[in-house]
Amino acid sequence: MATTAAPGPSPAARLPANVSGANASFSGQSKPMEVRLSNLTAAKAIGDAVRTSLGPKGMDKMIQTSAGEVIVTNDGATILSHLAVLHPAAKMLVDLSAAQDIEAGDGTTSVVVLCGSFLNAAEKLLEKGIHPTIIAESFLRASRKAVEYLTEISTPVDMKDRNSLLRAASTSLNSKIVSQYSSILAPIAVSAVTRLISPTSSNVDLRDVRVVKKVGGTIEDTELIEGVVLNQNAITSQSGPTRMEKAKIGLIQFQLSSPKSDMDNQIVVNDYRQMDRILKEERQYILNLCKKIKKSGCNVLLIQKSILRDAVTDMSLHFLAKLKIMVVKDVERDEIEWLSRSLGCKPVADVEQFTEDKLATADLVDEGEHAGAKVIKITGIKGGGKTVSVLCMGANSVVLEESERSLHDALCVVRCLVKKRALIAGGGAPEIHVSRQLAHYAQTLKGMEAYCFAAYAEALEVIPTTLAENAGLNPIAIVTELRNRHALGEVNAGINVRKGLISNILEEDVVQPLLVSTSAIELATETAALLLKVDDFHLTR
Ligand code: ADP
Ligand code: MG
Numbered sequence: 006m007a008t009t010a011a012p013g014p015s016p017a018a019r020l021p022a023n024v025s026g027a028n029a030s031f032s033g034q035s036k037p038m039e040v041r042l043s044n045l046t047a048a049k050a051i052g053d054a055v056r057t058s059l060g061p062k063g064m065d066k067m068i069q070t071s072a073g074e075v076i077v078t079n080d081g082a083t084i085l086s087h088l089a090v091l092h093p094a095a096k097m098l099v100d101l102s103a104a105q106d107i108e109a110g111d112g113t114t115s116v117v118v119l120c121g122s123f124l125n126a127a128e129k130l131l132e133k134g135i136h137p138t139i140i141a142e143s144f145l146r147a148s149r150k151a152v153e154y155l156t157e158i159s160t161p162v163d164m165k166d167r168n169s170l171l172r173a174a175s176t177s178l179n180s181k182i183v184s185q186y187s188s189i190l191a192p193i194a195v196s197a198v199t200r201l202i203s204p205t206s207s208n209v210d211l212r213d214v215r216v217v218k219k220v221g222g223t224i225e226d227t228e229l230i231e232g233v234v235l236n237q238n239a240i241t242s243q244s245g246p247t248r249m250e251k252a253k254i255g256l257i258q259f260q261l262s263s264p265k266s267d268m269d270n271q272i273v274v275n276d277y278r279q280m281d282r283i284l285k286e287e288r289q290y291i292l293n294l295c296k297k298i299k300k301s302g303c304n305v306l307l308i309q310k311s312i313l314r315d316a317v318t319d320m321s322l323h324f325l326a327k328l329k330i331m332v333v334k335d336v337e338r339d340e341i342e343w344l345s346r347s348l349g350c351k352p353v354a355d356v357e358q359f360t361e362d363k364l365a366t367a368d369l370v371d372e373g374e375h376a377g378a379k380v381i382k383i384t385g386i387k388g389g390g391k392t393v394s395v396l397c398m399g400a401n402s403v404v405l406e407e408s409e410r411s412l413h414d415a416l417c418v419v420r421c422l423v424k425k426r427a428l429i430a431g432g433g434a435p436e437i438h439v440s441r442q443l444a445h446y447a448q449t450l451k452g453m454e455a456y457c458f459a460a461y462a463e464a465l466e467v468i469p470t471t472l473a474e475n476a477g478l479n480p481i482a483i484v485t486e487l488r489n490r491h492a493l494g495e496v497n498a499g500i501n502v503r504k505g506l507i508s509n510i511l512e513e514d515v516v517q518p519l520l521v522s523t524s525a526i527e528l529a530t531e532t533a534a535l536l537l538k539v540d541d542f543h544l545t546r
């Protein structure tokens with residue numbers, strides 16, 4: 006291991022000149038301080054990178070990936086996951102956003118902005134000469150208090166109360182590029198999740214919601230489908246069927262083509278009779294396979310993609326079409342589990358095992374036109390698992406991808422409400438409330454802890470400040486008025502970014518799950534505390 010200097014520009018110049026008192030000996034060591042400040046600077050830079058994307062009036066980012074693909078998004082986790090971040094401390098903020106994405110799914114911009122603000126506050130406290138351990142511990146205690154205050158002002162929500170769920174999902178969608186379609190996407194997200202849960206469930210596995218993306222139509226053509234939608238299309242090159250009533254669906258992992266030799270062998274044939282025999286053998290072999298498939302009663306065949314040899318050949322397709330079997334190939338390996346669960350069939354790897362009990366039954370498999378794109382829908386499935394499909398449409402892939410990401414956020418918001426059935430207001434209202442309560446509480450504390458609590462409380466104001474900034478309002482005027490309104494007892498006063506003033510934000514239907522806010526505060530504080538406690542930086546060979 007080799008010890009190196011901290012990366013980035015040396016912030017030594019910003020060190021406090023003459024700190025005295027209890028922490029003088031700690032301040033005397035300059036290297037840990039340099040490392041710490043360098044980490045803080047790098048991490049704050051990440052916070053600043055996504056700051057302008059916060060809220061319904063936030064800006065979008067255009068990202069070009071190394072593969073040349075263009076992404077337009079304003080989702081914090083998506084922006085950060087594509088950045089080429091080098092500094093290790095900055096990477097922790099990228100991970101922070103990813104952690105929030107896993108825990109709550111929404112609030113991925115807020116969490117990074119909050120963490121940047123906590124680090125900013127910490128830097129000022131460090132400059133005052135307060136020991137980093139004290140700052141870190143006070144911040145963690147303050148975050149636990151903040152979560153208490155948030156829980157106090159939350160209102161419980163019933164999963165049967167579809168209206169509340171819709172409001173929460175719409176709020177999340179309203180801060181997206183696709184916000185004008187929130188009236189279409191929000192009901193889809195709510196129906197998808199409520200279909201999967203039972204009254205007692207405490208979580209939903211969003212992998213049970215499959216989003217199939219097709220370019221075509223507009224986002225308005227997005228729909229929730231009772232049944233299964235396939236990514237693939239039917240093969241029609243040998244004019245096989247594309248519609249099957251009373252379908253018996255088989256999912257196979259073997260190939261319908263002649264076997265290849267293990268190695269690169271050559272067979273020299275110098276006789277027409279021999280050549281005929283080879284062709285006949287091949288024909289016989291494939292015909293046998295197809296007949297065995299037909300014998301099981303199967304009339305729709307889903308074939309897994311194979312890299313070893315062709316999944317189907319012209320000849321096998323010809324036979325299958327003759328036998329009136331609909332064929333879909335190129336089913337991906339990672340779709341197999343979901344498909345077999347949703348359809349209630351078993352994947353088969355060997356033709357000898359291909360029997361009727363492995364097949365799924367559905368009323369209809371139909372490849373129809375949906376807003377200009379060909380889509381296979383499987384409906385009326387008997388004995389399938391509890392899953393849903395969403396067919397996501399969009400005019401081009403940039404819009405489509407962002408629509409899918411936004412739908413994911415909305416699904417996560419509803420999932421948050423399943424996990425923790427409580428809602429709070431949005432628009433900066435909860436942050437101001439907690440900030441005021443914490444500042445009040447800080448007055449009951451003594452010494453440096455009181456300082457840290459007060460600084461933490463002030464740092465929370467970054468959310469309303471940024472919301473106001475991004476909406477083109479005067480942040481100082483707005484936040485001061487917001488504080489005053491809260492002081493007058495209006496707990497739900499928030500920034501109404503549409504009208505550019507302060508109003509009761511619940512009346513504007515801006516609500517968010519409690520879990521999104523509490524998890525953002527907890528995770529952001531943890532990361533800030535972790536960064537504060539780092540005092541040296543090493544590279545391994
Ligand atoms: P994140 O990735 O953190 O979810 P968003 O861009 O979705 O970031 O912004 C979320 C913030 O915007 C939350 O603080 C939320 O309260 C606020 N917000 C969302 N919709 C509105 C609205 N209509 N008016 C005011 N604030 C809003
Ligand atoms: Mg959001």
